[in-house]
Amino acid sequence: MKKILFLLSVLICLVACQKPQEQSFIGTDIGSVPINTSFKLHDFNGHIRTLDDFKGKVVVLFFGFTHCPDICPTTMIDLKKTMTLLKDKASAVQVIFITLDPARDNEAVLKKFIPTFNDSFIGLTGSEADIDKVASQFKIFYKKVDDGSKAGYTIDHSAGLYIINKDGKVKLHMSNGQKPEEMASDLAKLI
8 A cells, every 4th residue: 555655646746747748839939039019009099009908818919001902801801710719718819900001091991990800809000100110129021012003002011920928928920821720729728
């Protein structure tokens, strides 16, 4: 009996002393990359918002523009599907769309565009200098390109999502075209 108790206590100690397994993610874990996540931008209701406003939630940060013909609306639709897949966990996630086209994407335009995907999503804008600063912090490439259209230009930009954990630290980068099921899986692990 003493041998069994001894072996049982040794087994308990071994299990308790093991390092917790690292979670594996589909997105790229960039948690060790230093990124300045501070920003101060206007939401589509005219309120100044910072990342600190969303502590306690997992934040999905996406840079785009409302006149985008392909990547931006497709990504927003995928985020809408992701939120549906998360079901009751979706309330622990905040999707934030930061415009790269503040000249056209004012508060009224964002207020009309963003909620069509999900009424919990938030759109942010600011001055060109504000947007340049935030885009630079997150290493977002973007450039106005004359497209000969009535609007006069489009914006070439890097695509992808930044996933920020509940503590306000960048954890993952998800590539453009990530499936909603994959995004939901990674987000669920961080909730």
